[in-house]
Amino acid sequence: EVNSDTLSFAEIQQICFSGEGHYLGSGNTLQVMQSEYIYPDFGDRDSPTVWEERGKPVMLQQAVEKTREILARPAPRHIADEIDALIRSEFPILLSPAAMGR
Structure with missing residues (x-):
């Protein structure tokens, strides 16, 4: 409101x-x-003291771990195979359809 x-x-x-x-x-x-x-998914709202006590984690490592977690999941099937093929014909997509479970 x-x-x-x-x-x-x-x-x-x-x-x-x-x-x-x-x-x-x-x-x-x-x-x-x-x-x-x-609040963002990635962010450290701890005080510098708590951050040091936690071993000074690096934000990049959080991002790498999240990326691996996402890529380990099955790819969503919200794009039809023929549309996927059309997109791949127009753009240099490096991730193969097989790697996406197609």
Whole structure:
């Protein structure tokens, strides 16, 4: 729902003109962050201390592991074989149909 309350016009005005000049201390900011913000699948929100305690994992390694997990699954069959062939005739697709389970 979008209205003047959900857009927080009064709070924005108060913070900008007579408040601290930022929204970090606002109760509304925390509420919206918990209900509206979409956190990425890849990201490290730990503190530097916790990150170090976890062995300083590298984001690239997470991406490599996720890629391998996705590629290990059967390929979706949402594209008809004749469309797949047409796409392959127009573009240099390196992944063979056999590798995709076709």
